[in-house]
Amino acid sequence: MSAPTDLRLEHRPAALGLTERSPRLSWRLPPGTRTQRAYRIRGRAGDRSWDTGWVASDRSLFVPFGGPLLASREPVRCAVRVRTDAGTSAWSEPAAWEMGLLDPDDWAAAWIGPAEAEVPPAGLRPGYLLRGEFTVDRPIVRARVYATACGLYELFLNGERVGDAELAPGFTAYRDHLHVQAYDVTAAVRAGANVLGAVLSDGWFRGRTSFHRLPDGFGDRTALLVQLHADHEDGTSTVAGTGPRWRAAVGAVKAADFFDGVAADLRDEPAGWSAPGPVEGGWAPVAVRERPAARLVSSPAPPVRRLQELRPVAITRPEPGRHIVDFGQNLGGWVRLAGLGPRGTVLSLTHAEALTPDGTDVNTASGQATLHWYTPARGIQTDQVVSAGPDGPAFEPRHTRHGFRYLRVDGHPGPLTADAVTAVAVSSDLPRTGWFRCSDERLDRLHEIAYWTYRNQACDVPTAEITRELAGWTDFGWNIRGARLLNDVSGLSAKWLADLAADQWPDGTVRNYAPDPLGPRSLTARFAIPHGQAGFGDAAVVVPWETWRAYGDDGLLERQYPSMTAWVDRVARIARERRHPDRRAARPVPAPHEEFLWDTGYHFGEHLEPAPPQRPVSPRRPASLGGRRTTWATDLDSFTAAVVEEMESRDHAAFATAYFHRSARLLSRIAGVLGKTGDAERYGRLADDVRAAWQAEFITADGGLACDTQATHLRALAYGLVPEALRARTADRLAELIRAAGTRPGTGLPTTHLLLPVLADNGHLDLAYELLLRRGPRSWMSVIDNGGTTFWETWDGIAPNGATMLALNMPTRASVVEFLHGHVAGVRLDPELPAYRRFRVEPRPGGGLTWAEVTYDCPYGRIEAGWRSERGRFSLEVTVPPGTTAEVVLPDGSRAEAGPGAHAFSARPAPAGSGVA
The missing domain is CATH 2.60.120.260 (Galactose-binding domain-like)
Structure with a gap:
């Protein structure tokens, strides 16, 4: 039989300069293989060789390489063969790498x-x-x-x-x-x-x-x-x-x-x-x-690299010496400009994600500093170059990175031609893993918009956006599920989590972004916003868990375990030791469950919720705040302090306690994966107590939720906060809230990724499709209708009149790919086995779609699933990679189990309006 393929080292292909002395290997099994029964690794490092002999194991991901501790600069070669249900394989092609300098004395x-x-x-x-x-x-x-x-x-x-x-x-x-x-x-x-x-x-x-x-x-x-x-x-x-x-x-x-x-x-x-x-x-x-x-x-x-070059789709010249360039795609990177004009010509290159509403200039608003306190001397997202002459070199500013679709070039004698200007997309070189197509081209376009959004945000850290802050915000905890469907983020996640843990405070506080440049100054620096917020800091638990689910790296869970426990223990300590003043006033003697309520501290809450509960910001906000401060920011210091005071005065218990429960529950499961049974039981009891506290405070006597928002109902369903007997009622109320909002989403950044899957999984598939395909304001389709090429920070980042709001590349709404892959096409992770070793294929047709297909490169190989519904028959084709199993569920409810290889299934479509199809 053939040999294992795609030998990988840790999270990357074999490479130079590795500093892990005992690295782990991964491989893909030969085609047609159902089960690996044993493996054998042989290798050579310098003048040393080894052979593990046959090791009885079904593991083919993150397997110890079996050799000696490796030395600095040592060249290494390893090959693997396997015993499977189909027999003994040939030896694989060897993986070759070299060690780096391992010791300070090197x-x-x-x-x-x-x-x-x-x-x-x-x-x-x-x-x-x-x-x-x-x-x-x-x-x-x-x-x-x-x-x-x-x-x-x-x-x-x-x-x-x-x-x-x-x-x-x-x-x-x-x-x-x-x-x-x-x-x-x-x-x-x-x-x-x-x-x-x-x-x-x-x-x-x-x-x-x-x-x-x-x-x-x-x-x-x-x-x-x-x-x-x-x-x-x-x-x-x-x-x-x-x-x-x-x-x-x-x-x-x-x-x-x-x-x-x-x-x-x-x-x-x-x-x-x-x-x-x-x-x-x-x-x-x-x-x-x-x-x-x-x-x-x-x-x-993987390193940051130049991933793609884009030529202009349009160049206009609104006035002499000024050109406006449209590259047709929002991206992160820089511009290479040739033909700079006579020696001494001074050119300014201003980058922007949008044009002004009249279309005559670039709109740099999304690159403005938070709180508008600082404007660069050369202008927002602006490079400047002096030409060396007609025969001089091109200008390519490789020591910065901008977010832009449009470019304004000032000072060019013109005309500026398309072959002289190139946009260079520069991001982490993440291998693409996911593709999607269906009978509605708009959904194909949404999928590609999501791909560009996630790709732009990955620049050695998972940034929240690409113009304003360039920080590794911990909102990656909400975004990793979608990101991992489109790209291999295993190495990026492992790298970023090491940064997060390194910058975590001794008391377990997770900083809002990692790495944190301010370090110890984070408590006292200008515009300091408290760290350790609910939903953000929980990335310390969520990201390792979701990375493990997608890639099966137990070692990552083990490495991050101290960080995870420190975070959850810190939240438990705060809940136990502090009470919100309003709750203390209402109940001088605390109820027993209150020690499990997280109701104090600064939290963004349901950030950018379209219609949040009304509560004005402190009136101490200075009237001059709308103006820019370029040399000092005393008013803004005062305003920041006032905002912090205001936010900390609010009772965030319904929001924060939900995330407390989720992290405790996940940590219990993680402890179980790692064989830490005592911790699994302890954090499981903690999660039970936190859930009981949430229910005591926020489920009303008639079974409704005290906080009557879409986001609260989503968290209640997604995180298992409501009893099973109330799930249908909670889902129905969520649907009512959506209808009451004009059949529009009412979610902010933390819960948008939950919206469509939770509706679909709780009896409201038709409403999920209706939201997906709805046009107009506050919709996914508004991105396409208003010319967006990446997803925006707000639901309506670009209005029909061209006006913009906040950042125009933020991945929260790119999470729509979770629904496209997991429900429209139907490929979903097994809830227990990681890395798609077992997965479900359960298409949930709707929205008038007649066919859909998805391709996903999982660690074991390529998964393909495609369905068609025509002439009263539903047909499904599935390709299952070696070493994995698919549970196939058809719209008529019939089930089958599929092993490696190609399979075809057929059934009658479920009746319209059944909530199943």
């Missing part, structure tokens, strides 16, 4: 940086050039270079760019760990003189970041660490890297920042600065930096 290079006598103001700090020479005196057989930075770096060797990673080394909890990239530079190293060069800028490390846009979050000095190993035939190596003999200069990049953009004068780029030979410019000695305390490790996530 680093002979020094941390260096520009010797800034005085640090320039934030937003005006250059992308410094750093340069070092070294000599190789005899032939080499291989060469590797290892690099990282406190800041962003681009690496060059002998005048050529090294690697294809962008925005390296990425965004991490820099106080705890830094990611190191490894590159194969064998072909670039020469006999004789060589030069390593780098461009070093602020990046996330000391640039403006997050909603507060305060600089110097992780430090006030950038630094670079590079080490090259050139290996010779005799087993020796030439080692070179950063050190005190390196030199620094300011070249073309005069300023580089995520929010302030890039300013460059291409006339000032020293020719050949990263190549051997003499070089012009004002080069000065570098400063040697202290070694950071952070650990140097490889990243489990």
Whole structure:
């Protein structure tokens, strides 16, 4: 029989620079295989070899590689064969990788940086050039270079760019760990003189970041660490890297920042600065930096790369010297502009997600700082470049990232042609895993809009949006289900969760975003908003759980377990020790259940709920708040404090206690997966007590809910808060609330992803389809009708008249893919077995659809399901990957179990209006 395929290492294909000494392997079973009964791994690391022999196991995901502890820079090769129900396989093609530098003593290079006598103001700090020479005196057989930075770096060797990673080394909890990239530079190293060069800028490390846009979050000095190993035939190596003999200069990049953009004068780029030979410019000695305390490790996530280039679909010239470019798609990245005009021409490039309502200019409102306190000197999302002349280089600002569909170019002598301007989509290089098509092309379009939305938001962390804050907000807990259907987010999730845990406070508080640049300043910094909010902090539990469900990584659950328990224990402690003043006044003697109510603290609540319960913000809001503050923000400090006070005065128990229950319940299940039976029982009892407290407070005597909103009813159903006997009543009331709102959603960011699946699973499939296909305001279709190419932060991000509101790329409403995949096409995870080892195919036709199909690449292989309903017959075709089983449920209620391979089923459609079809 054939061999296992697709050998993977941890969460990625085999690669250079791994720092996990005992990595895990995953593979896919040979076609037609139902069950793996045993595996055998053999491998070689350096001059050591091993063979596990046959290991009785059905596991093919995250399997210990079986070899010795690996050493620094050691090359490794592994192959696997399996025994299955179909016999013994051949050996797989080997997976090959190399280890990185594992120990601090492996680093002979020094941390260096520009010797800034005085640090320039934030937003005006250059992308410094750093340069070092070294000599190789005899032939080499291989060469590797290892690099990282406190800041962003681009690496060059002998005048050529090294690697294809962008925005390296990425965004991490820099106080705890830094990611190191490894590159194969064998072909670039020469006999004789060589030069390593780098461009070093602020990046996330000391640039403006997050909603507060305060600089110097992780430090006030950038630094670079590079080490090259050139290996010779005799087993020796030439080692070179950063050190005190390196030199620094300011070249073309005069300023580089995520929010302030890039300013460059291409006339000032020293020719050949990263190549051997003499070089012009004002080069000065570098400063040697202290070694950071952070650990140097490889990243489990794929790198950020240039993923796609887009040409303009339209260019207009509203006035001389000004061009408006439409790329036809909202994206995260930058623009490459060629043909910059005569030497000395100054051009400004302003990026925007929308146009002004009259269509004559770009609308930069979505890139404005939160609270409007700060506007970059060059303008919102604006880069600036000075041309080196007609034969000079193109401009490509690789040390920033913008969110945009439209570009305004000011200063170009024109005409600006389509071949001169290119939008470059730059995001984490996540493998795509999900595709969907159906008989309604609008739903196909929604699916692609969701794909672009999720792809744009993934930039080494799962950002909430792509223009305003660029932070790894913990709302990823609401968005991961949809994201994982379209892309492989296993490595991104593992990477981000390590950041979350590293920045978690000792008392268990989860910060609102991870990594957190402010660190200890989070309590006192300007515009500080309290961390540890319900629904947000719960990502510490939800994201590991949902990642495990999709990919089956028990090790991730084990690693994150201390973070999860710390969060739930912190919430339990707050619930036990604090009472809301209103509840204390109403009941001086607390009811026994109150120790399980989370009713205090600052919470966003059902953020951006279309029609929330009315309660005005404190009247202390300053009248001048609508104006921009570019130099000071005293009024805004006062306003922020007033908002915090106001929000903390509210009783959030119905909202926060629901998430408390959910996290405790999930943690009980996670403890069970990990074999921690005592914890499973303890957190299970806690979840029972929290649910009982919620029911005592928020279920009325007649069985209704005291908080009569769509969101509360959704949480009650989705999180199992109402007794089984009340589920139908609760679902019916939810439907009534939707009808009372004009058959429009009334959900904010936390519960929109629940809306359609909960309706469909609780007897209101027809209403779910009606909401999905409804047009007009507050609908999914409004994105298409109003020209959106990504989902918006609010339901009506772009109005019919072109007016915009808040961010225009936010993944909450992209969660519609959960319904498209799981109900329209019908492929859903098993509630118990992870990674689609067992899954359900249960199409729920409706909305006038006559066919639908979905393709999903799960860890075991490709799942395909497609149905058609025509001429009174329902037909379904399903492809099941090796090693998995599908439970197939047809609209007439008939069931079947399908093993690996292709299958066809047929049935009569369920009668219209049955709630089943």
